[in-house]
Amino acid sequence: xxxxxxxxxxxxxxxxxxxxxxxxxxxxxxxxxxxxxxxxxxxxxxxxxxxxxxxxxxxxxxxxxxxxxxxxxxxxxxxxxxxxxxxxxxxxxxxxxxxxxxxxxxxxxxxxxxxxxxxxxxxxxxxxxxxxxxxxxxxxxxxxxxxxxxxxxxxxxxxxxxxxxxxxxxxxxxxxxxxxxxxxxxxxxxxxxxxxxxx
Amino acid sequence: xxxxxxxxxxxxxxxxxxxxxxxxxxxxxxxxxxxxxxxxxxxxxxxxxxxxxxxxxxxxxxxxxxxxxxxxxxxxxxxxxxxxxxxxxxxxxxxxxxxxxxxxxxxxxxxxxxxxxxxxxxxxxxxxxxxxxxxxxxxxxxxxxxxxxxxxxxxxxxxxxxxxxxxxxxxxxxxxxxxxxxxxxxxxxxxxxxxxxxx
Numbered sequence: 001x002x003x004x005x006x007x008x009x010x011x012x013x014x015x016x017x018x019x020x021x022x023x024x025x026x027x028x029x030x031x032x033x034x035x036x037x038x039x040x041x042x043x044x045x046x047x048x049x050x051x052x053x054x055x056x057x058x059x060x061x062x063x064x065x066x067x068x069x070x071x072x073x074x075x076x077x078x079x080x081x082x083x084x085x086x087x088x089x090x091x092x093x094x095x096x097x098x099x100x101x102x103x104x105x106x107x108x109x110x111x112x113x114x115x116x117x118x119x120x121x122x123x124x125x126x127x128x129x130x131x132x133x134x135x136x137x138x139x140x141x142x143x144x145x146x147x148x149x150x151x152x153x154x155x156x157x158x159x160x161x162x163x164x165x166x167x168x169x170x171x172x173x174x175x176x177x178x179x180x181x182x183x184x185x186x187x188x189x190x191x192x193x194x195x196x197x198x199x
Numbered sequence: 200x201x202x203x204x205x206x207x208x209x210x211x212x213x214x215x216x217x218x219x220x221x222x223x224x225x226x227x228x229x230x231x232x233x234x235x236x237x238x239x240x241x242x243x244x245x246x247x248x249x250x251x252x253x254x255x256x257x258x259x260x261x262x263x264x265x266x267x268x269x270x271x272x273x274x275x276x277x278x279x280x281x282x283x284x285x286x287x288x289x290x291x292x293x294x295x296x297x298x299x300x301x302x303x304x305x306x307x308x309x310x311x312x313x314x315x316x317x318x319x320x321x322x323x324x325x326x327x328x329x330x331x332x333x334x335x336x337x338x339x340x341x342x343x344x345x346x347x348x349x350x351x352x353x354x355x356x357x358x359x360x361x362x363x364x365x366x367x368x369x370x371x372x373x374x375x376x377x378x379x380x381x382x383x384x385x386x387x388x389x390x391x392x393x394x395x396x397x398x
Binding site: 021023096100101103104106107109110116119120123151154155157158159160161162163164165166168169170171172176177180181183184188 | 220222295299300302303305306308309315318319322350353354356357358359360361362363364365367368369370371375376379380382383387
């Protein structure tokens with residue numbers, strides 16, 4: 001029961017952020033999305049900034065839960081499932097409105113250390129999971145041992161961030177990209193085809 | 200002489216954008232960066248929006264000139280030179296302030312068709328040049344013929360966009376990414392090593 005009001009506020013913040021964007025986000029419009037008054041919200045969070053940092057922590061929990069839910073016994077299947085979740089847009093994944101707002105937040109990061117520190121955590125979590133999956137795949141004999149886990153993780157993390165930016169900026173569909181990455185994994189990472197040299 | 204005042208205004212817009220960001224960009228702060236009054240700027244551009252669309256066209260010319268300047272006789276060297284320019288930050292390339300402002304602009308794109316149309320042109324230009332370089336490299340016998348030019352171009356375009364977003368959002372250095380991409384090209388695209396299957 002203890003954290004229910006803050007949970008209510010943070011869920012309302014999500015809805016308000018999707019509707020109004022980050023620049024226009026106010027305690028007033030968050031209150032309009034919740035059962036609580038602006039004054040009640042103010043009781044829990046003294047400023048928009050304080051609320052927003054708590055909101056990023058709340059998002060981080062959702063993000064890590066979403067990423068962890070892609071775990072599979074086979075590293076190959078795990079990687080495929082992770083990329084599918086992060087490169088697809090459907091009912092269960094964040095939509096363009098949310099990604100648009102988050103792009104505003106990213107542009108704000110150089111001016112706000114607390115925001116930037118949180119965004120670094122999101123990126124690090126994704127990078128580490130991909131790195132672990134590749135390393136586990138090498139150990140399991142699924143991925144070619146000459147593949148460098150941290151380098152693949154860095155490229156995949158950057159591709160995922162780039163696809164989300166392009167989705168917002170140029171209304172880009174990630175479907176074909178997902179296919180290309182899957183094909184890259186099949187051709188260049190998996191040990192069964194890596195020795196054929198057929199590219 | 201005819202376009203000198205607009206050139207003065209557009210260069211001032213660049214400086215004002217880097218200093219204030221897109222949300223805070225006004226004709227007033229553009230005037231402060233130029234030799235012209237706000238009224239004089241207003242004579243050439245009726246609104247911030249009209250000026251900004253002209254500014255994106257001006258940036259597009261600079262962008263295509265920068266990309267075209269990477270041309271080399273060998274497609275392999277051309278690709279390396281292009282990626283070096285787009286994945287490096289130094290005196291000659293746009294700095295973080297400019298990329299931060301452009302990230303704001305990208306987040307604005309879903310709400311403004313004129314801006315989005317221009318951003319699509321930037322992405323299409325980059326994609327087409329990379330696709331042409333890969334295709335030329337296959338024709339020249341430098342790149343493996345099983346490589347699909349449009350798929351590689353899509354992935355590289357997305358990596359470049361992602362690296363610029365991460366540079367702003369998480370203060371990411373593109374140095375190691377550049378090395379990884381170069382190594383990928385050496386190992387997977389070039390025909391001399393592609394047949395070895397050594398990854």
